[in-house]
Amino acid sequence: MFEPVILKNINVADSHKLSTYLGSGGYQGLKKALDMTPDALIQMVKDSGLRGRGGAGFSTGLKWSFIPKDATLQKYLCCNADEGEPGTFKDRAIMEYDPHQLIEGMAIASYAIGADTSYIYIRGEFALAADRLEDAIKEAYQKKYLGKNILGSNFNHDMYVHRGAGAYICGEETALLESIEGRRALPRIKPPFPAHVGLFGKPTVINNVETLACIPHIVNRGASWFASIGPAKSPGPKLYGISGSVNKPGLYELPMGTPLREIIYTHAGGIKDGKKLKAVIPGGVSAPMLTEKDLDTPMDFDSLAAKGTMLGSGAVIVIDDSMCIVKAALITHEFFHHESCGKCTPCREGLDWLVKVMRRIEHGQGKEGDIELLEKLCVDIFGRTFCPLGDGAVMALRGAFNNFREEFDFHIKNKRCMVNGNR
Amino acid sequence: MLSEAAVNEIKEIRKRYVTARSCIMPCLYVIQREYGYITEDGMREIAKILDINPILVFEVSTFYTMYNKKPVGKYHVQVCTNISCSILDGEHILDVISKKLGIKAKETTPDKKFTLSTVECLGSCGTAPMMQINDKYYENLNDAKVEEILNSLR
Numbered sequence: 001m002f003e004p005v006i007l008k009n010i011n012v013a014d015s016h017k018l019s020t021y022l023g024s025g026g027y028q029g030l031k032k033a034l035d036m037t038p039d040a041l042i043q044m045v046k047d048s049g050l051r052g053r054g055g056a057g058f059s060t061g062l063k064w065s066f067i068p069k070d071a072t073l074q075k076y077l078c079c080n081a082d083e084g085e086p087g088t089f090k091d092r093a094i095m096e097y098d099p100h101q102l103i104e105g106m107a108i109a110s111y112a113i114g115a116d117t118s119y120i121y122i123r124g125e126f127a128l129a130a131d132r133l134e135d136a137i138k139e140a141y142q143k144k145y146l147g148k149n150i151l152g153s154n155f156n157h158d159m160y161v162h163r164g165a166g167a168y169i170c171g172e173e174t175a176l177l178e179s180i181e182g183r184r185a186l187p188r189i190k191p192p193f194p195a196h197v198g199l200f201g202k203p204t205v206i207n208n209v210e211t212l213a214c215i216p217h218i219v220n221r222g223a224s225w226f227a228s229i230g231p232a233k234s235p236g237p238k239l240y241g242i243s244g245s246v247n248k249p250g251l252y253e254l255p256m257g258t259p260l261r262e263i264i265y266t267h268a269g270g271i272k273d274g275k276k277l278k279a280v281i282p283g284g285v286s287a288p289m290l291t292e293k294d295l296d297t298p299m300d301f302d303s304l305a306a307k308g309t310m311l312g313s314g315a316v317i318v319i320d321d322s323m324c325i326v327k328a329a330l331i332t333h334e335f336f337h338h339e340s341c342g343k344c345t346p347c348r349e350g351l352d353w354l355v356k357v358m359r360r361i362e363h364g365q366g367k368e369g370d371i372e373l374l375e376k377l378c379v380d381i382f383g384r385t386f387c388p389l390g391d392g393a394v395m396a397l398r399g400a401f402n403n404f405r406e407e408f409d410f411h412i413k414n415k416r417c418m419v420n421g422n423r
Numbered sequence: 424m425l426s427e428a429a430v431n432e433i434k435e436i437r438k439r440y441v442t443a444r445s446c447i448m449p450c451l452y453v454i455q456r457e458y459g460y461i462t463e464d465g466m467r468e469i470a471k472i473l474d475i476n477p478i479l480v481f482e483v484s485t486f487y488t489m490y491n492k493k494p495v496g497k498y499h500v501q502v503c504t505n506i507s508c509s510i511l512d513g514e515h516i517l518d519v520i521s522k523k524l525g526i527k528a529k530e531t532t533p534d535k536k537f538t539l540s541t542v543e544c545l546g547s548c549g550t551a552p553m554m555q556i557n558d559k560y561y562e563n564l565n566d567a568k569v570e571e572i573l574n575s576l577r
Contacts, residue, residue, distance in 0.1 A: 165487030
C-alpha cells in the first residue's frame with residue numbers, strides 16, 4: 001500500500017506551522033544530513049534515482065555533483081517556485097500547507113552543495129504561499145534550522161523569498177536567474193550552465209519545489225526506500241494535479257508511473273457529468289495531448305516520452321467531448337504568445353503569426369492552406385530559440401494536429417465548429 | 424515622496440542581495456503598495472535609494488505584468504480564462520462578473536472601486552473556475568458564489 005509522504009500533512013490543522021511539522025518528524029532529515037559528508041549526501045540522492053520534478057526530469061544528485069568542490073567559491077541554491085504552466089498547482093500546495101518541508105529540503109541541498117545562501121523564486125501571484133514561506137523561514141531561524149551554526153554544526157545558511165511579478169518565462173532556469181538579478185527575464189544561452197556560471201556569476205543549483213520536498217524523506221528513509229517506489233528509471237512518489245472535466249479534480253500523491261487511466265477514473269472519479277473523454281494533456285499545456293487509446297500509459301518520464309509527449313509537471317488536464325480542440329489549442333497558444341519574452345525572433349514573431357492564423361480558423365474565417373502555414377511555422381520555431389517556450393508551443397500544436405486534424409479542417413471548410421456548431 | 428517605513432523597507436531589502444540591481448523587483452512592489460501603481464517618480468526614488476540608473480528600474484517595470492502601469496480600482500478582479508478554467512466555464516464566470524460590474528475586461532468602474540482583468544493561469548486549476556481579487560483567491564466559482572462575493576465588496 002502506497003503511503004503519501006509529501007502531502008501527508010496537507011489536511012492537518014495548522015499544517016504550515018513549525019510545531020505541526022516537528023510533530024510529524026520534521027527537521028530530522030536535516031539533523032541526519034549534517035552528520036554526513038556533502039559527498040555522501042549527494043551520492044545518497046544519486047542512489048535514490050530522484051529526477052527533477054519541474055519538468056525536465058534530470059537526475060537531481062547528478063545536478064548537485066556538477067557544482068565545483070572548491071570551498072572558497074561562493075555557491076547558491078535557487079528554488080524554482082515559479083509555477084506557471086497551465087494545469088499545474090502542486091508546488092503552491094506544498095508552500096501553502098507544508099512550507100517547512102521545502103525549507104528543510106533546501107537546507108539539506110544547500111549543505112550538500114556548499115551554498116550559504118538560497119533564494120525561493122516564487123511566482124508573484126502566490127501571495128498566501130509567499131507569506132507562509134516568510135513566516136516559516138522566521139520560525140526556522142528561531143529554532144536554528146537556518147542562520148549561523150545550524151543545529152550546532154559549522155554550516156551557515158541564509159534563505160530569502162524573491163517574488164516574481166507575472167512572467168511565465170521565469171520558470172526557465174536561466175531566465176529565473178536574470179530575474180533575481182533584477183533584469184528582464186530573458187533566458188541565457190547554455191553553456192555555460194548554472195552549475196558553473198549561475199546566480200551573480202557563481203555556481204548555482206536550481207531545483208523545483210517538489211524535488212526539494214522529496215529530499216528530507218530520502219535522507220530519513222534512505223535511498224533504497226525512494227528507489228523502490230515506481231519505475232526503476234524514474235522512481236519515487238509523484239504529485240499529479242488533475243483538472244478539467246473530472247468529478248474529483250485536485251492534487252493526488254501516487255507512485256511515479258501510475259497509469260493515466262487509474263489517475264483519471266479511480267482517483268479523480270471519472271469524467272464529469274457523464275460525458276466522454278476526448279483528450280488528455282498529461283503534463284501541463286506544453287505536453288502534446290493523448291487520447292483514449294493511450295490511457296494505459298504509465299505516468300513517468302520515459303513512458304510518456306515513448307508516446308511522443310512528456311510528464312512535464314505531472315499536470316493532467318482532462319478534456320471531454322463537448323470541447324472543441326481548435327478552441328483548446330487557441331487558448332493554449334494565446335498563452336504562449338502572451339508569455340513569450342521576446343528575446344528570440346522565431347518565438348516572438350512566430351507565435352504572434354501562429355495565433356493570428358489560429359484565431360481566424362476558430363472564428364470561421366480560416367483559409368485553404370492555413371494548416372500548411374501553421375505546420376511551416378512550427379518548423380520555423382522548433383529548436384531555434386534560447387529556451388524551450390517556443391518548442392512547447394509547437395509540440396502542443398502538433399499534438400492537437402496529430403489527434404484532431406479533422407476538427408481544424410472542418411473549421412476551415414465549413415466556417416463553423418465541428419463540435420458545437422458555433423461560427 | 425516615499426514614507427519613512429517604505430524607505431526603511433527598501434534598506435532592509437538591500438541586505439538580502441549582493442547587488443543593488445537585484446532589489447528592483449521587491450522595491451517595485453513597495454512602490455506599488457505606497458502609490459497604488461508604479462509611478463515614474465516612484466521608480467526614480469528607488470533608483471536614487473539603490474544608487475542605480477533609473478533606466479534599469481524602468482526596463483524591469485515594463486516587462487512584468489503584475490506591476491500596474493496605471494491606477495487600478497480598490498478591488499482588482501482577475502479572472503482566469505486559461506484551459507482548465509475554460510473547460511469549466513471560466514468565460515461564463517467572466518461574463519457574469521462583467522454584467523454585474525457593468526464593465527468589460529481591462530476597464531475600471533466609474534467609482535474606481537473595481538478593475539476587471541483576464542489573466543493567464545493562476546495555478547488554481549484543481550479548483551477551477553477561479554478568480555483573484557487583490558491577493559485573495561476565490562475558487563470553485565459559480566454564478567451564486569460570484570454574486571455573493573461581489574456583493575460583499577460593494
